[in-house]
Structures are given as C-alpha cells and as structure tokens.
Amino acid sequence: MHRFLIVIEKAENNYSAYCPDLPGCVATGTTREEAENNMHGAVKMHIEGIIEDNLPIPQSQSIAEYVAV
Numbered sequence: 001m002h003r004f005l006i007v008i009e010k011a012e013n014n015y016s017a018y019c020p021d022l023p024g025c026v027a028t029g030t031t032r033e034e035a036e037n038n039m040h041g042a043v044k045m046h047i048e049g050i051i052e053d054n055l056p057i058p059q060s061q062s063i064a065e066y067v068a069v
Contacts (some may be wrong), residue, residue, distance in 0.1 A: 002047065005062040006039045008032055020062040022046050 008017045011028075015035035019025045025046040029035030050057055 002057060002060070004043055004060050005064055006036070006043070007064070008035050008039070017042075019043055019046075021058050021060050 004019050004021050006017050006019050008015055010032075014028055014030050015032050016028045017026065017035045017039040019039070019042075022043065025039075025042050027035060027038035027042040029038050047057060
C-alpha cells in the first residue's frame, strides 16, 4: 500500500484536488467529499498506469502543516 498527500481546495463553484507527489494527478467535485472520492480514484488510476509502464512508484515526499499567525 502506498500513501500520498492530497490537497483539496475550494474553488468558486466546486472543489479541486491534486497530489503534489504525482504531477498531473488531479480531480474535482461539487463537494469536498466528492472531490476527495474522485481524487482517490485518480491516484489509484495514476499508480496503475505507472505500474503498467514498468516505472518506479514515487515515494511520498510531501508534508502538510498548519501555522497559526
């Protein structure tokens, strides 16, 4: 099993998501939950493509943290 950080952002009329460790792996949804579910599928498909191409699966390098100001 591989774990990857995803970032979900509120857009004007929907939500968008991406994975910093998998360039080009993105998804959208009308709700936060839908964007998260769609992103799960996008990451799964992205990894399956990497495996089919016999490429190494990238190691997750991204870290998220909140700061209080």
